[in-house]
Amino acid sequence: MKRKLLMKSGLLILVSLGFCYSLSAQLTISVPRTFASLDNSIDDSDPAVGIFEYAGNLTIATGGNITNNDVGGSGNSAGDITIVVTGSLTLQAGAAILAENNINGGSGGDITITVGGNFTMATGAVISSSKTSGSGDTGITGDISIDVTGPVNISAGAAIRANGTGTSGDISITGDRNIVVAGTVESVSGMTGPGGPQPQGAGSIFIITNCNIVIEATGKVSSFGQDPGADLVHLEACTVTINGLVESTGEGHATPAIPTKLVPPFRPDKPSESTAGVEVWANTIVINPTGQVNADLSLGAGKRSWIDLFARNNIIISGAGSGAVYAVHANVGGNGGEGGIITAKSIAGSVITSGQAIQSNGFGSGIRRGGPVTVEANNNLNFTGSLFQANGANFGGLFTFRASTGNINMDNTTSISVTGSLGAVNNTACGTIGNATYSAGAIVVSLPGVCTPAPVLPVYVTLPPASCVQLSNCDQNITLPVSFVSFTARRINSAVSLTWVTGTEINNQGFEIQRQLKNSNLFETVGFVNSRAVGGNSTSELQYSFSDPNSFADASLYRIKQMDLDGKFKYSEVRLINGIKERVSILTYPNPSSDGNVTVIFGSDDKKEIALSDISGRLVQKWSGYNNQQLKLTGLRSGTYILQVTDPVSMEKEIRKIVVSQ
Structure with a gap:
């Protein structure tokens, strides 16, 4: 059982408490409560002051919260919150745990949460140690530490925040099972001021588990700093899948007075002037077309x-197609911007890229150069x-590609750009090296037939054990190593054509095609497509299609159930298809809902403004610029809700009523 909690004071080891996983006791908080009112209450099984421990499952319902915010005049700080739950912890829609500083001169409080079962945050739930006032004063944001034995699920629209007008807090989420982030985990600093040494800006974010991490398309993990820059964002798991945004970024043109985790001694091989950095350590790393790893600095002259x-x-x-943001990018601007240092190494496998993959450009004014990029695989x-790309207006960057025992497979569809003087590409492979398209003037050195030792990682790096994919206690619905690159559905006369592409397949049997009619709450199987991967395993993109006869007058929903050879499965996103006579742009299911969970399906991925209100008109949650075709609402209490969807261009509105009856 791994337990790593990284705080500002250094490295802290938290020993597992050995909690029982299934407990029948249940406490529901449905009204605002101060932490002081819970500490040493009848529900508190820990006699110590400052720790609230509940022996069972704890739910903070919609309308409920636990707070220890600052009170009184200027200079007061928020108090700390320590919660220990031996069962599961659930924050329903709109629920909150807050240790915020909202008055000048104080600091946010630390929040420490230990959970023996599942940890779930529904849409609109918030955990915050933020400092919201007093720009540049001595107060800081509190740290947030969450340690969970069971699976972690942070829904779209939920947020964990350690933001501040000055120095922001560190966030750590550690666990033994899968961690899924569809919401926001962020440490954002508004620290501004003159050049030279300043207090630290944004805080670090560490997400570590013995199983798998999934950053969903709506998910964001962000350390964002203005003048003093950001801090380290670290993901560590058996498999890390990035469908959303992972970033350490900002202006980053001032040096923090106290070294962050980006630089020595914490990372002894990194430049001491670093003000943004992301690291991912895993057995397998998958960055899908909607995913990004970002370490850009907009004003990082002289910084790295x-x-x-x-x-x-x-x-x-x-990476996505032409014109989109690169999947992995560390572009640096300012007076004399130099592209960031990007390193990708597989010590026993391959590195496979497609689309706009890696970018390290230097932009701004003065002398600009592309960054160094190293990609190595055994x-x-x-x-x-x-x-x-590693372009600079004055000097091009340097790409170093090395395949220790294999080939460098590329052709004229592979574009490598090092625009600028002295831009270079060094290719070394034990086998063959393909012919890529290089930018004009690039200095290219290719050495085929040169076998080299496997890539070497820095001494401080510890990868997960090779056997971690076999852990039986990981959630089977997200551990399956089959990644969907795309899934589209469209009507062609009296049939529906489904096409999908997989990026990787391991142990895959095939795909069950499922359809749900408008007035039904059940999906039915209408077909099966076998895996095209030899033995169910592939590391290349594979394309599939299926045609379903469909002459129904009303709309239909389609999804794909991906089946493993051992019987495990997972579902794709859902797609909405209009009927022969009816055109529908929004569909909700199940509606009515018996468990507080509702899925909203949109007919397109156009941007939209979404607001969910209760029957009295009180706003429950809103989404701005939402452009996915699926939205999951979770943790809704019994009642009637109004979903309003607005087209930001035409300002046309559509209304749907959602009923929850539990």
């Missing part, structure tokens, strides 16, 4: 940013159809 992707097995970077580098 870096990204490390370290894996035992494959690293898969699937086996192959598969770069077909990939784009790489």
Whole structure:
């Protein structure tokens, strides 16, 4: 059982408490409560002052919260909150745990949460130690530490925040099972001031588990700092899948007075002037087309940013198409911007890229240069159809590609750009090296037939054990190593054509096609497509299609149930198809809902403004610029809700009524 909690004072080891996982006791907080009113209350099983421990499952319902905010005049700070739950902890929609400083001169409180079962945050739930006033004063934001034995699920629209007008707090989320982030985990600093040494800006974020991490398309993990920059964002798991945004970024043009976790001694091999950095340590790393790893600095003249992707097995970077943001980017601007340091190493597998994969440009004014990018694998580098950039107006960057025992597979669809003087590309492979398209003037050195030792990682890096994918206590619905690159559905006369692409397949049997009619709450199976992967395993993109006869007058929903050879499965997102006679742009199911969970399906991925209100008109949650085709509402209490969807261009509104009856 791994327990790592990284605080500002250094490294803290928290020993597992050995909690029982299934307990029948239940406490529900449905009204605002101060932490002081819970501490040493009848429900508190810990006699110590400052710790609230509940022996059972704790639910903070909609309308409920636990607070220890600052009170009184200027200079007062928020108090700390320590919660121990031996069962599961659930924050329903709109619930909150707050230790905020809202008056000048004080600090936010630390929040420490230990959970023996599941940890779930529904849409609109918030945990915050933020400091919301007093720009640049001596007060700081509190740290947030969450340690969970069971699975962690942070829903879309939920947020964990350690933001501040000055120095922001550190956040750590550690666990033994899967961690899914569909909401926001952020430490944002508004610290501004003159150049030279300043207090630290944004805080660090560490997410570590013995199983898998999934950052969903709506998910954001962000350390964002203005003048003094950001701090380290660290993801560590068996498999890390990034469908959303992972970033350490900001202006970053002032040096923090106290070294952050980006620089020595914490990371002894990194430049001391670093003000942004992301590292991912895993057995397998998958970055899908909607995912980003960002370490850009907008005003980082003289400062550096870096990204490390370290894996035992494959690293898969699937960038989006032309014109989109690169999947992995560390661009640095300002007077004399130099692109960030990007390193991707697989010590026993391959690195596979597609689309706009890696970018490290230097921009702004003065002397600008592209950054150094290193990609190494023990086996192959598969770069077909990939784009790489390390451009500078004055000096190009340096790409170093090395395949220790395999080939560098690329062709004329592989574009490598090092625009600027002295831009260079060094290719070394034990086998063959393909012919890529290089920018004009690039200095290219290719050494085929040169076998080298496996890539070496920094001495402080510890990858998860090779056997971690076999852990039986990981959630089966997100551990399956089959990644969907895309899934589309469209009507063609009296049939519906489904097409989907997988990026990787391991142990895959095939795909069950399921359809749900408008007035039904049940999906039915209408077909099955076998895996095209040999033995169910593939590291290349595979395309699939299925045609379903459909002459129904009303709308239909489609999804894909991906089946493993051992019987495990997971579902794709849901797609909405209009009927022969009816055109529908929004569909909700199940509606009515018996468990407080409702899925909203949109007919397109156009941006939209969404507001969910209760029957009295009170706003429950809102989303701005939402452009996914699926929205999951979780943890809703019994009652009637109004969902309003507005087109931001035409300002046309659509209304749907949602009924929850538990």
